[in-house]
Amino acid sequence: MEIILKEDIIGLGFKNDIVNVKSGYGRNYLIPQGKGVIASPSAKKILAENLKQQAHKIAAQKAAAEEKAAVLEGVALEIAAKVSATGQLYGSVGAAQVADALAQMGKEVDRKIITMKDAKKLGDYVALVHFHKEVTVEIPVKVVAENAAELKAAADAEAAIRAAADAKAAAAAEAAEAADEAEVLEALDAAPAEEATAPAEEAPAEA
Numbered sequence: 001m002e003i004i005l006k007e008d009i010i011g012l013g014f015k016n017d018i019v020n021v022k023s024g025y026g027r028n029y030l031i032p033q034g035k036g037v038i039a040s041p042s043a044k045k046i047l048a049e050n051l052k053q054q055a056h057k058i059a060a061q062k063a064a065a066e067e068k069a070a071v072l073e074g075v076a077l078e079i080a081a082k083v084s085a086t087g088q089l090y091g092s093v094g095a096a097q098v099a100d101a102l103a104q105m106g107k108e109v110d111r112k113i114i115t116m117k118d119a120k121k122l123g124d125y126v127a128l129v130h131f132h133k134e135v136t137v138e139i140p141v142k143v144v145a146e147n148a149a150e151l152k153a154a155a156d157a158e159a160a161i162r163a164a165a166d167a168k169a170a171a172a173a174e175a176a177e178a179a180d181e182a183e184v185l186e187a188l189d190a191a192p193a194e195e196a197t198a199p200a201e202e203a204p205a206e207a
Contacts, residue, residue: 061132078142087121126141
């Protein structure tokens with residue numbers, strides 16, 4: 001069904017947008033909550049007239065959004081989070097953490113207008129800040145390990161244990177090889193003595 005939105009809903013649309021939604025979502029949520037109305041022919045006609053009258057106001061809103069967006073020009077975030085030895089985050093990094101990071105830079109942005117796929121591993125992501133239906137800012141977000149020193153120490157310890165185990169196995173293999181070689185040499189040294197002590201064959205009797 002077609003709905004005219006009465007307010008911005010991130011991920012769906014902005015105020016005065018006409019959007020298609022499932023009937024259940026529209027009738028059971030958007031309309032009862034006052035977030036939208038059915039886009040009937042008469043409602044569309046009223047909307048068009050209102051937009052025409054509000055054109056100057058809408059232009060001013062867009063200009064204000066562009067000014068806010070300019071403040072975030074060139075901004076990139078690095079957010080530290082605790083991770084396991086496998087690189088999996090304890091929890092996740094999303095819009096709330098992006099808003100907090102921006103606030104620490106003195107740039108207040110409502111988390112409700114920020115969208116980002118929740119980060120559950122270390123790496124690079126992109127957060128979108130929706131200031132206006134026509135004004136969106138992309139912010140690069142790098143998620144790094146907060147406990148990097150601990151992880152490095154654990155990795156170094158594990159590597160040392162593996163190296164010690166490999167060295168022990170190599171020494172055992174070398175010792176086994178040396179024992180086998182000594183056994184072969186001992187057998188070779190014993191062989192001539194056995195031949196010397198063997199009884200001589202009797203000469204044939206003369207006729």
